[in-house]
Amino acid sequence: xxxxxxxxxSQLRGTARGRLADPLFKALxxxxxxxxxxxxxxxxxxxxxxxxxxFEKEGLRFFTGTEWTAGQTRDLPKIRGTYGALPxxxxxxxxxxxxxxxALPIAIGVALYITQLAPRRxxxxxxxxxxxxxxxxxxxxxxxxxxxxLPVFIxxxxxRLHAWFGDFFLFEGPVFGLSxxxxxxxxxxxxxxxxxxxxxxxFAAAPASDLQAAYGLGATQWEVIRKVLIPRSYSGIVGxxxxxxxxxxxxxxxxxxxxxxxxxxxxxxxxxxxxxxAHIFNTFQDAVPETxxxxxAIGVALFVFTFVVNVLARLLVxxxxxxTGDAAV
Amino acid sequence: MSTLLTPRxxxxxxxxxxxxxxxxxxxxxxxxxxxxxxxxxxxxxxLFLILYVVAEQGWSVIxxxxxxxxxxxxxxxxxxxxxxxxxxGLIMALAIPMAVGLGIAAAVYLVEYGxxxxxxxxxxxxxxxxxxxPSIFVGLFVYAVxxxxxxxxxxxxxAAAIAIAIVMLPIVVRxxxxxxxxxxxxxxxxxxxxxxRRWHTTTKVVLPAAAPGLATGSMLxxxxxxxxxxxxxxxxLGTLTMTLVLVGERQSSLPQLIHEHAVQPFPEGIERxxxxxxxLVFITLLITVIARVIAAxxxxxxxxx
Numbered sequence: 001x002x003x004x005x006x007x008x009x010s011q012l013r014g015t016a017r018g019r020l021a022d023p024l025f026k027a028l029x030x031x032x033x034x035x036x037x038x039x040x041x042x043x044x045x046x047x048x049x050x051x052x053x054x055f056e057k058e059g060l061r062f063f064t065g066t067e068w069t070a071g072q073t074r075d076l077p078k079i080r081g082t083y084g085a086l087p088x089x090x091x092x093x094x095x096x097x098x099x100x101x102x103a104l105p106i107a108i109g110v111a112l113y114i115t116q117l118a119p120r121r122x123x124x125x126x127x128x129x130x131x132x133x134x135x136x137x138x139x140x141x142x143x144x145x146x147x148x149x150l151p152v153f154i155x156x157x158x159x160r161l162h163a164w165f166g167d168f169f170l171f172e173g174p175v176f177g178l179s180x181x182x183x184x185x186x187x188x189x190x191x192x193x194x195x196x197x198x199x200x201x202x203f204a205a206a207p208a209s210d211l212q213a214a215y216g217l218g219a220t221q222w223e224v225i226r227k228v229l230i231p232r233s234y235s236g237i238v239g240x241x242x243x244x245x246x247x248x249x250x251x252x253x254x255x256x257x258x259x260x261x262x263x264x265x266x267x268x269x270x271x272x273x274x275x276x277x278a279h280i281f282n283t284f285q286d287a288v289p290e291t292x293x294x295x296x297a298i299g300v301a302l303f304v305f306t307f308v309v310n311v312l313a314r315l316l317v318x319x320x321x322x323x324t325g326d327a328a329v
Numbered sequence: 330m331s332t333l334l335t336p337r338x339x340x341x342x343x344x345x346x347x348x349x350x351x352x353x354x355x356x357x358x359x360x361x362x363x364x365x366x367x368x369x370x371x372x373x374x375x376l377f378l379i380l381y382v383v384a385e386q387g388w389s390v391i392x393x394x395x396x397x398x399x400x401x402x403x404x405x406x407x408x409x410x411x412x413x414x415x416x417x418g419l420i421m422a423l424a425i426p427m428a429v430g431l432g433i434a435a436a437v438y439l440v441e442y443g444x445x446x447x448x449x450x451x452x453x454x455x456x457x458x459x460x461x462x463p464s465i466f467v468g469l470f471v472y473a474v475x476x477x478x479x480x481x482x483x484x485x486x487x488a489a490a491i492a493i494a495i496v497m498l499p500i501v502v503r504x505x506x507x508x509x510x511x512x513x514x515x516x517x518x519x520x521x522x523x524x525x526r527r528w529h530t531t532t533k534v535v536l537p538a539a540a541p542g543l544a545t546g547s548m549l550x551x552x553x554x555x556x557x558x559x560x561x562x563x564x565x566l567g568t569l570t571m572t573l574v575l576v577g578e579r580q581s582s583l584p585q586l587i588h589e590h591a592v593q594p595f596p597e598g599i600e601r602x603x604x605x606x607x608x609l610v611f612i613t614l615l616i617t618v619i620a621r622v623i624a625a626x627x628x629x630x631x632x633x634x
Contacts, residue, residue: 025528109368137556250463
């Protein structure tokens with residue numbers, strides 16, 4: 001055996017530096033992984049700890065009280081204001097639900113069109129087109145929504161709805177423009193890409209044999225969609241909707257520009273109000289230290305909401321395997 | 330005696346006769362196809378509308394002066410968004426290395442070292458959840474810790490960059506993880522079989538093989554980060570003139586200037602907001618399109634492998 005010469009063996013044995021490098025590298029990337037974990041934990045702990053005086057003073061009234069009067073005191077941690085965040089929580093829920101109700105059927109329709117009806121070579125470009133909507137920054141949606149969509153489309157639509165169904169409490173006037181409704185419509189456009197992306201992937205994951213079996217039994221295309229594809233994709237659709245809902249809850253700038261920033265909690269969709277994120281955004285720049293604590297408390301509550309919604313959504317979508325796709329991130 | 334009894338058909342119907350229900354079913358199917366096609370069109374309208382309106386309104390504002398001059402009072406004509414371009418540029422220049430470096434390292438951990446480990450699945454789950462964390466919450470956190478809190482660096486470029494990096498981080502980790510998973514194990518095994526160490530295999534074989542994919546994911550994260558507004562208000566606060574200072578001086582950004590100009594009543598200022606929006610959309614869409622082109626080329630290359 002003269003094949004292994006002394007020299008090759010020493011090369012294979014490597015150097016001391018090389019031996020050290022391996023565990024070092026592993027430690028480095030593991031630290032990076034753990035850092036992501038620690039970062040989220042630190043974010044939660046720090047903001048909760050900072051805003052604790054507010055929660056301590058208000059207790060559950062933070063979520064049930066309707067009066068929000070930020071205190072002006074500078075001798076923290078004494079809290080002087082009254083912090084009832086219900087109007088903001090309500091605004092967040094109402095705008096997100098409007099967005100979801102509008103976006104869900106459209107997202108399902110687009111996903112069905114792309115996966116089932118569109119010519120094969122159009123499919124990719126169609127999904128790109130819809131997902132490009134996700135790349136448009138939210139400030140641009142806000143500007144466009146406020147200065148173009150609101151006067152050109154949303155306001156006339158509101159006036160029409162008010163004229164037809166004005167007696168119904170949801171569409172009660174007066175119609176000003178800036179409202180839950182206007183924010184909800186722009187939100188719907190903004191969450192459409194992520195919902196379409198996820199629902200499309202869920203539809204695409206359906207095994208072709210299932211669909212073909214149904215076709216073989218003589219089902220029409222709509223019957224295959226309605227009775228085979230949609231039922232088996234149900235949990236994915238719910239998961240995609242919840243991810244969209246999570247986005248809508250946390251969306252800030254566009255909503256802040258369209259919701260009207262009023263602390264009144266109105267039952268009509270045409271009233272102006274405020275959402276949690278929008279209130280933080282709009283009042284932060286003029287806030288004294290105590291107000292900042294109040295805003296941070298809203299932030300923590302907002303985080304908890306989106307966290308719960310996102311975890312539920314991921315659990316639902318995860319059952320079908322982890323989804324990829326640009327808009328899904 | 331066995332008799333083969335077949336039930337006698339009571340009435341004979343020809344197979345050519347089409348059941349009236351079939352006709353209705355076919356009609357429903359055709360109708361729904363039309364409805365779905367219409368939905369697709371409806372969904373595409375906002376995209377074209379937003380691009381068209383922004384381009385149409387912003388086009389007349391874009392000039393050299395828009396990039397080389399600071400803002401003037403809202404009611405005055407002229408002036409530009411220089412401090413916004415510079416601010417966004419500086420913030421991104423600081424945020425990209427932080428988010429991309431850390432994000433790819435975390436993804437390497439997940440793919441190369443974390444297979445089947447509890448810790449890794451926890452990190453993966455947290456990353457997924459973090460993509461849904463509202464960016465305004467990230468802004469509040471950075472404000473609490475860096476602007477006024479423990480490490481007091483005040484409003485400014487660095488604080489804003491860290492906030493943007495936190496927003497970008499989960500996007501980078503997720504996309505990088507997907508890309509590293511696509512690198513075939515045969516490459517890793519070949520490298521290890523040649524005697525290369527694990528870290529060598531990762532840095533010299535796996536990462537280069539996934540490089541185009543990593544670039545795509547990072548660029549999509551950059552596009553997202555560059556358009557963020559909410560955390561910047563809480564960390565950068567804004568400035569009236571251009572500043573190159575990284576710590577200790579307020580910093581402005583393109584999205585923030587757009588917002589400031591959009592919510593005030595003077596048409597001159599609003600016009601500049603459209604100009605800023607056009608610039609921002611152009612930047613983010615350009616990055617996105619380049620990322621997609623790289624991704625498409627990468628996919629073709631992989632098929633050839």
